[in-house]
Amino acid sequence: MARRILIIGAGVTGLFTAKQLLEKGFSDILVVDKNYPGSGGSFRCATGIRASFTSREHVKIMLRAIELWPKVSAELGIKYSRDGYLWLLTRESDVEYFSEVVKFQNSLGVPTRVLTPEEAGALVPGLNVSLVKAAVYDPLAGKASCFDSVVNTLRHLLSRGVRVEWGVEARRIRRSGSGFAVETSRGELEAEIVLVAAGWGSRRLLETIGVELPIRNLPKHALVTEAFKPVFKPLVIDWATSSYIVQLFNGNFYIGADIPEEYDVKPAHKLEFLRKAAGVWTRLLPWLGEVNVLRYWTGYYDMTPDHHPVLGPVEGFEGLYVAAGFSGHGFMMAPAVAEALAEYISGGKPGLPEFERLRPERFARGELIKEIAVFG
Amino acid sequence: MIDPRKVIVCRCEDVTLYDVEKAIDEGLTDIELLKRKLRIGMGPCQGAGCLLVVASILARKKGVRVTDIKIPVSRPPIAPVQLKFFAGSRRSG
Numbered sequence: 104m105a106r107r108i109l110i111i112g113a114g115v116t117g118l119f120t121a122k123q124l125l126e127k128g129f130s131d132i133l134v135v136d137k138n139y140p141g142s143g144g145s146f147r148c149a150t151g152i153r154a155s156f157t158s159r160e161h162v163k164i165m166l167r168a169i170e171l172w173p174k175v176s177a178e179l180g181i182k183y184s185r186d187g188y189l190w191l192l193t194r195e196s197d198v199e200y201f202s203e204v205v206k207f208q209n210s211l212g213v214p215t216r217v218l219t220p221e222e223a224g225a226l227v228p229g230l231n232v233s234l235v236k237a238a239v240y241d242p243l244a245g246k247a248s249c250f251d252s253v254v255n256t257l258r259h260l261l262s263r264g265v266r267v268e269w270g271v272e273a274r275r276i277r278r279s280g281s282g283f284a285v286e287t288s289r290g291e292l293e294a295e296i297v298l299v300a301a302g303w304g305s306r307r308l309l310e311t312i313g314v315e316l317p318i319r320n321l322p323k324h325a326l327v328t329e330a331f332k333p334v335f336k337p338l339v340i341d342w343a344t345s346s347y348i349v350q351l352f353n354g355n356f357y358i359g360a361d362i363p364e365e366y367d368v369k370p371a372h373k374l375e376f377l378r379k380a381a382g383v384w385t386r387l388l389p390w391l392g393e394v395n396v397l398r399y400w401t402g403y404y405d406m407t408p409d410h411h412p413v414l415g416p417v418e419g420f421e422g423l424y425v426a427a428g429f430s431g432h433g434f435m436m437a438p439a440v441a442e443a444l445a446e447y448i449s450g451g452k453p454g455l456p457e458f459e460r461l462r463p464e465r466f467a468r469g470e471l472i473k474e475i476a477v478f479g
Numbered sequence: 480m481i482d483p484r485k486v487i488v489c490r491c492e493d494v495t496l497y498d499v500e501k502a503i504d505e506g507l508t509d510i511e512l513l514k515r516k517l518r519i520g521m522g523p524c525q526g527a528g529c530l531l532v533v534a535s536i537l538a539r540k541k542g543v544r545v546t547d548i549k550i551p552v553s554r555p556p557i558a559p560v561q562l563k564f565f566a567g568s569r570r571s572g
Contacts, residue, residue: 139509139511139512140509141515250515254515257506257512261506262506329559372555378566380562380565381565384562385563385566391562392562393561393562394561394562395523395559395560396556396561396562397521397525397554397559399555400554
């Protein structure tokens with residue numbers, strides 16, 4: 104196929120999609136990134152992968168992603184493991200709510216189950232079980248290395264003739280002939296097919312061609328500690344405080360914790376985050392107090408009004424596609440998203456009908472995704 | 480000639496000159512990608528011992544000046560701090 108494809112954004116979504124397109128027979132593929140591959144959410148994220156969500160769309164798409172992760176990880180040498188997710192519930196009202204959540208998830212084939220505090224303690228050595236009323240465990244969930252996912256896919260693409268160029272910022276898109284012209288910091292690029300997979304930046308870029316996307320950037324905070332031998336496998340969430348901890352493959356503990364934030368502002372480092380992350384997790388895991396914090400960084404969730412991505416063909420612009428607004432879940436669903444985008448771009452429809460519900464025009468039509476309740 | 484497999488570039492993560500040169504030859508021509516491939520700068524020293532060395536290797540391989548290589552952002556804290564010291568703070572703001 105001679106048509107040239109330009110992918111804007113060399114995060115895990117853009118790179119995985121380039122790989123899928125290569126397998127569909129496209130050969131003229133250029134991926135550009137304003138900074139460096141993985142420099143947005145991909146390299147900053149917590150790397151968790153789960154299907155235990157509360158909308159049918161998220162559950163079905165993540166189940167497909169979880170089918171694909173072992174294949175893509177084996178092929179590209181990406182560390183991936185089904186180490187589970189564990190929600191710690193410290194309030195009675197949360198236990199009632201989660202029993203409904205588990206019923207919903209089980210009905211769609213997600214094997215979540217309620218655990219006693221003692222069962223949770225067996226999965227997480229040193230857990231202060233006296234604070235825990237119950238827990239929910241998802242054994243199908245897991246994690247993958249975000250570094251391998253970007254770096255190994257990049258090498259795979261480069262060795263097969265895909266061009267990936269970074270330090271190239273896309274600024275404007277306009278129609279040109281049967282395709283598009285994209286004005287960049289390094290001159291103009293022409294392509295018949297353009298995929299915008301640039302997080303929040305997708306919004307500003309698509310505005311230049313008259314497409315409005317309701318994506319807002321929400322600052323997020325994370326820290327990582329020094330590395331230890333494996334202590335516990337699951338990603339552990341303290342539901343009441345919106346905080347989580349996961350031991351990464353290298354042995355470092357990664358902690359995220361929500362603090363009050365405003366949309367669309369440049370994030371700053373805040374002591375408030377360190378206090379919350381340390382306060383929550385040294386209470387639940389007292390031994391963690393002795394562990395050294397190495398790095399604290401910020402990033403964004405690119406949020407949409409229904410917390411589901413904007414994904415698929417842009418109505419009225421033949422050849423223009425978008426994959427953005429993942430609202431904190433882009434890394435985990437990337438293999439399924441790449442598969443669906445390659446199906447769209449090669450003229451078909453995604454195998455999973457749930458993808459059609461994520462198309463950009465749903466906002467104008469008021470067809471937002473519904474969840475059984477706000478969650479995660 | 481020194482064996483590049485025996486020249487340690489990053490002591491925290493035990494990365495050799497051979498590892499760095501091989502990764503550059505495989506297309507990882509950006510210090511940010513070398514960091515994610517090799518973990519240089521991600522150990523307890525936060526890159527204090529290795530990043531300038533890696534920058535000079537990369538500059539030599541690419542034929543550019545070392546000052547043209549942008550060093551990854553340093554993240555707080557400057558030195559490792561135990562989590563309990565943050566948990567103990569009650570000061571607001």
